Every structure is written in C-alpha cells, then in structure tokens.
Amino acid sequence: MLVLTRKLGESIAIDDHIKIVVVQIKGKQVRLGIQAPKETKIHREEVYVAIQDQNKEAVKTTAAVAGQMSKILKG
Amino acid sequence: MIVKTGSFGQITVGDGEIITIPQGILGFPDYRKYCLIDSGDDTLVLWLQSMEDPAVAFPVLEPKIFKPDYTVKLSAAELRELKLGNINQSTVLSILTIPADITQMSANIKAPIVINLKEQIARQVVLQENEYGVKHPMFSELRVHLMTLKSRRMAAEPREPVACPVAIKDIPPALTVKSLA
Numbered sequence: 151m152l153v154l155t156r157k158l159g160e161s162i163a164i165d166d167h168i169k170i171v172v173v174q175i176k177g178k179q180v181r182l183g184i185q186a187p188k189e190t191k192i193h194r195e196e197v198y199v200a201i202q203d204q205n206k207e208a209v210k211t212t213a214a215v216a217g218q219m220s221k222i223l224k225g
Numbered sequence: 226m227i228v229k230t231g232s233f234g235q236i237t238v239g240d241g242e243i244i245t246i247p248q249g250i251l252g253f254p255d256y257r258k259y260c261l262i263d264s265g266d267d268t269l270v271l272w273l274q275s276m277e278d279p280a281v282a283f284p285v286l287e288p289k290i291f292k293p294d295y296t297v298k299l300s301a302a303e304l305r306e307l308k309l310g311n312i313n314q315s316t317v318l319s320i321l322t323i324p325a326d327i328t329q330m331s332a333n334i335k336a337p338i339v340i341n342l343k344e345q346i347a348r349q350v351v352l353q354e355n356e357y358g359v360k361h362p363m364f365s366e367l368r369v370h371l372m373t374l375k376s377r378r379m380a381a382e383p384r385e386p387v388a389c390p391v392a393i394k395d396i397p398p399a400l401t402v403k404s405l406a
C-alpha cells in the first residue's frame with residue numbers, strides 16, 4: 151500500500167480526475183472531501199462489510215425453511 | 226453438466242443455463258460459475274446456485290415485484306464489465322435473507338445482482354443510493370403479489386414441485402437498469 155503524509159487542506163490526486171482533500175482533523179477523526187467524476191462510486195468500507203455479511207447470512211437459508219416458503223407466502 | 230446442490234439434489238445444467246460472475250459475489254470471491262434454479266414452488270423466488278460449492282445458494286427475487294419504483298444505475302465501468310452494450314438485455318435480482326420466521330424475510334436492495342442475459346455474465350453491484358438498505362423487508366409485498374397471481378390463475382392445478390435450471394436467455398429483460406453517466 152502506498153502511504154502518504156498530508157496536512158490539513160492538502161490533497162491527493164488519483165488519475166486526472168479524482169481529488170481527495172483533508173478537510174478537517176479532530177482528535178481521532180479525519181474528514182475527507184472527495185472530488186470525482188459523477189460515475190465514480192464511492193462508499194465507506196463498512197458498506198462492503200455489511201454486504202458481505204448479508205450475503206453470508208443469505209446462504210444460510212435452510213432447505214426446511216425453503217420448503218415452508220410456499221405454504222407461508224401463499225397461505 | 227451435473228451440478229450437486231444442497232437443497233435440490235443433482236441437477237443437469239446446460240451451457241445456456243450457466244452464469245459467470247467474474248468477480249464473484251461479495252464475501253464469496255472464489256466462486257465464479259452459477260446457475261439459476263427454479264425450485265418449482267411457485268413463490269417466484271429463484272436460487273442462485275454455485276456450481277462449485279453445493280452449500281452456496283442464494284435465494285433471489287426480481288425487486289420490481291416488491292418495489293415497483295426500483296432502478297439500478299450502473300457506471301460506465303460496470304456496464305463495460307458486464308459487456309452490456311444494450312442495457313435492455315439485462316435483468317436484476319435481489320439476494321434475499323430468509324430466517325426461520327419467514328415473515329421476517331428481507332432483500333438486499335443496496336447490492337443487487339445484474340445479469341447480462343445475452344452474454345450470461347453477472348456482477349453484484351453496490352449502489353450509491355443511501356436510502357437502499359441490505360435488509361429491506363418485503364414479505365407482505367411478495368405475499369400480496371402472489372395472491373394477485375393466484376386469483377388471476379383461476380384453476381391452477383396443484384403439481385409436485387420439480388427443481389430445474391432456468392435458461393438465461395429466456396428470462397425477460399427487467400428494464401430496471403439505467404446508465405449513470
């Protein structure tokens with residue numbers, strides 16, 4: 151991983167069109183401003199973790215529950 | 226080819242019934258080959274079954290059924306990865322979580338599976354919309370939808386459910402996908 155040191159107000163450019171600015175530093179929190187083309191998708195890492203966890207939950211559906219589904223949904 | 230499944234025994238899957246997910250599903254990066262199985266239970270819920278691990282099968286459902294205003298906006302990069310020149314040749318499925326209390330079932334509308342029906346390629350896409358959650362409740366909506374179908378099909382003869390794979394090209398396009406650009 152590339153590690154860079156930045157001060158408040160300084161920024162990082164990624165490719166030609168993405169800019170990340172350190173907007174505020176408060177204790178253990180850093181606020182970042184991100185400028186990117188509209189089509190760039192930006193998410194907090196937690197979003198990916200939540201989706202991975204939910205996917206793992208989804209495959210746990212048991213055959214017994216699946217077998218009951220028709221009865222409960224249509225009954 | 227013959228695919229072993231956890232819930233449906235052995236199923237014969239043809240070339241037209243295979244879906245390749247080049248990047249895998251989030252949390253399951255090792256599996257690339259899937260097929261869609263209709264359990265035959267008439268609930269509209271299909272199963273995205275890994276062809277590499279019998280224990281990995283995701284219940285999936287077309288989100289328009291429980292959320293008619295749902296749209297999926299894809300970036301140019303996502304459209305490229307899906308080889309989706311024409312967005313109208315795609316469909317969208319939400320992964321469901323179905324706990325023992327089935328009335329608590331939910332759909333992940335934050336990260337749907339988008340399928341290119343012509344190329345048989347799919348991708349789990351993470352949407353930017355903050356109002357879309359990974360646990361969207363939808364039991365009541367699905368139930369109402371199934372009731373409507375039932376009343377329309379007056380004399381549907383009861384039949385023994387038979388699980389079979391779905392031909393990908395025969396899935397109707399969902400028109401749910403929009404381009405972000």
